[in-house]
Amino acid sequence: MNAGAVFLVFLRLGLTSFGGPVAHLGYFREEFVVRRGWLPDSEYAELVALCQFLPGPASSQVGMAIGLRRAGLRGALAAWCGFTLPSALLMMAFAFGILRWGHGLPTGVLHGFKLVAVAVVAQAVWGMMRMFCREAASRLLMLAAAATTLMWPQATAQLWVIAVGALAGQFWYRRILPAAGQGFAAAMSRRWGGVALVSFAALLLLPVMAERSANSTLSVLDAFYRVGSLVFGGGHVVLPLLQAEVVAPGWVSANEFLAGYGAAQAVPGPLFAFSAFLGTTMSAGPGGWTGGWLCLAAIFLPSLLLVVGVLPFWSRIRQYRWMQAALVGVNATVVGLLLAALYDPLWIAAVRDWRDVALVTLAVTALMWAKLPPWCVVLATVAMAFAVGLAFP
Template identity: 60%
Template sequence: MPTDAQHHSTPSRLDAWTIFLVFLRLGLTSFGGPIAHLGYFRDEFVQRRRWLDERSYADLVALCQFLPGPASSQVGLAIGLLRGGYRGSLAAWAGFTLPSAIALTLFALGIATWGDALPAGVLQGLKIVAVAVVAQAVWGMARTLCTDAPRIAIALAAASTVLLPFIWSQVAVIATAGLIGLIVFRPVSTEAHVALPVAVKRRAALTALALFFALLMLLPLLASGTDNPLLALLDAFYRAGALVFGGGHVVLPLLQAEVVQPGWVDRDTFLAGYGAAQAVPGPLFTFAAFLGASMNESPSGLLGAAVCLVAVFVPSFLLVIGVLPFWERLRSNRRTQAALAAVNAAVVGLLLAALYDPVWTSGIKAPEHFVLALLALAALMYWKLPPWLVVIGGAVGGGLIGLTG
């Protein structure tokens, strides 16, 4: 629903309950992985509610691509922090995360038939909708952020670099684009700059960063020095959230090494949970809740799910709170703006690459899939239907294709 914030250039502070409900709807309907989530967020917070302008949103995305952890969840945390302070950040995380975390926890606790109850065609339909969501995001961001030949060239180069076998990480691509921006683009002060309403004091930010590194160093020492299984879980899942770059899928090999090799979770259960994680909306990091509930030793069940879920997301909270105030100062600097112009173009390129792989390659398997993707794209861009309704339509359409195929 539209809010009064749509009618003001400077966003007003929102209560945590409002932020929670907005993110809860996204948490219930945002299928397709982290790149698709960024598309849903852009549609909701830039296009519909106007909580952020296009440049501010792109800057947040660029920042969270630099940070380790789940980029889409961190963007959500940052938006909640900007609009509602610490409570808003927690509300945004809870709304976006709890639906999939609860579903995966219930699956781990014994509802083994839940995954098989959903036809494969429905899951394919959800992947097809993700194609339309990401395509809309690429088009909208490119129109705003790739406005001249150099920026278009940077976007295409970034897309090509991550798709071709150059073994460049996304962080390296973004950093290189920033350096190119400093060299190629002249610092200007004519572009509009909307200040982000960061309500975090410098001391609080430094404290959050100090706590992030302290936990990263102390938890392994505490876990190795004792036989406490709770400390071992906290250590394993905190490190997973603190050290993984590239989003949810990248964390899976690390989690497998942490929980399967010691025998905490058997391999078949791990793979079953990973399959179920593809069928639920929201962040893939909620796979941690499934693993926590599936532990062969205490803590397990609901307590294990809660411990692992919180532990894997705590680094994201600390990093967003610790870095955002300094990021706001940097992005208002003229030379930083020149670098960000190139970085934002590179982000568009990375999104374009992701539109092809994995979004397109996993979603479009037949001509009828392409037709359904076109219909979903038209529903989003021209008929202006809400994303959640397009998600339902895509699931139904995918199910019908599965029945007739």
């Protein structure tokens, strides 16, 4: 498959994948595992687990890795472009609109996007639970992971939960697993993987260069690359870090920052596209379209380098029986993390009363039993939420 075909598939997802990073993993599973058969469910779960360990946006990294498998480095870039550009362009257009006409979105519309995210994640949790939590031990591990994540919601706690899941897999499954298969094919040599890892580490020296230079563009590049390199958990975890980087020094006002955050909930694609909004409105750096593209590239570059760098070595490491056993435990743990995210923040933030419960139930029914396309369910749920908001303000 060529990179152009990969781009078109991810472009459709970039135009229709609402609901945030957890929901995106559900969309990806439905598209690439269930519908297209690009990779089996077991390899997809491995990929999700690996990207949970890496800093950066996990859903975007999973997309890059799938593109890498299908069409090499060009495929990874095509997957990122297709999935990210729609939301980035919308966020930059919104930034120009805010600077000129003010801001504001109907409350019912934003609420509808939150409700459909609950439905999409519920579908993903159900499908992955049926696949990876068939035994009592896996179900127990899933529930323990969910409970622990809800009690300690920090991103570092999630990393510890995954690590414990790997150890539990070693304890329960190492002696009973069959020989490992071929695993995830990275379509990238170890030599290029090493180059990518060295480049990732070298760019972490940007703070030194920024301190010695009075160039504001270099300071902006450093800030966004550093956030993309060091944030674990992805998604909403990046928001307080970005706020500290751009609001505290006065590059963006607090009101503009919050308005952009609200808009980021209403567009498809990765939440990290919020960086395009910030780059467009910032007083530091070039600003405008140039600033938006610069910040977008800077925050995603670490993810691309890590995916290209780690996957060639991962395809060999996962062949060992101990790694296979660890992955069985990690798979169950990842389902537990998704289950926890379904409750907090998605359910808590979105579902307020019985009307919301009814809308979520309708959306889940449309996705799981009626098998309607996700974009149809998104539009219908948002329209119904907006209508309910008008009828019952």
